[in-house]
Amino acid sequence: MEKNWYVVHTYSGYENKVKANLEKRVETMGMQDKIFRVIVPEEEETDIKNGKKKVVKKKVFPGYVLVEIVMTDDSWYVVRNTPGVTGFVGSSGSGSKPTPLLPGEVDVILKRMGVDERKIEIDFELKETIKVTEGPFANFTGMIEEIDNDKQKVKVLVNMFGRETPVELEFSQLSKL
Numbered sequence: 001m002e003k004n005w006y007v008v009h010t011y012s013g014y015e016n017k018v019k020a021n022l023e024k025r026v027e028t029m030g031m032q033d034k035i036f037r038v039i040v041p042e043e044e045e046t047d048i049k050n051g052k053k054k055v056v057k058k059k060v061f062p063g064y065v066l067v068e069i070v071m072t073d074d075s076w077y078v079v080r081n082t083p084g085v086t087g088f089v090g091s092s093g094s095g096s097k098p099t100p101l102l103p104g105e106v107d108v109i110l111k112r113m114g115v116d117e118r119k120i121e122i123d124f125e126l127k128e129t130i131k132v133t134e135g136p137f138a139n140f141t142g143m144i145e146e147i148d149n150d151k152q153k154v155k156v157l158v159n160m161f162g163r164e165t166p167v168e169l170e171f172s173q174l175s176k177l
Contacts (some may be wrong), residue, residue, distance in 0.1 A: 004100030
């Protein structure tokens with residue numbers, strides 16, 4: 001069984017309460033192997049009141065919570081019967097299983113929240129010579145000048161037309177020589 005993201009409908013304004021209730025139920029009912037993350041999609045917004053900037057979190061989808069689940073009868077029942085949950089989005093009727101979100105949809109939502117699902121671990125080092133595998137500099141070799149783990153980017157010195165040119169690349173665009 002694979003885990004997928006599902007959208008759960010809640011009473012508007014109760015998203016964080018539902019998240020807390022669901023996380024508590026997962027703990028007390030021993031469902032950690034079937035129900036993983038519960039997220040209330042939010043993004044930061046800057047409001048200006050009386051000339052003062054204030055960063056506030058706004059709900060991206062009021063009335064909805066995302067839940068990462070391995071869908072079984074048990075996990076469906078636990079989520080469905082959590083106080084404040086009115087149902088799953090994408091299920092027709094009370095007994096049918098809902099449709100999961102597509103991976104691309106989840107990536108867009110998480111990226112909007114500043115959470116990057118697909119962190120790549122690398123074993124490159126500064127001054128190491130690497131090969132570029134994708135993009136406009138594919139098949140070029142270069143030396144790593146900087147590594148930014150947070151942004152998942154590397155600055156590489158690539159030899160073009162006899163000159164060392166700094167190029168910023170994503171981890172996924174590199175391979176060891």
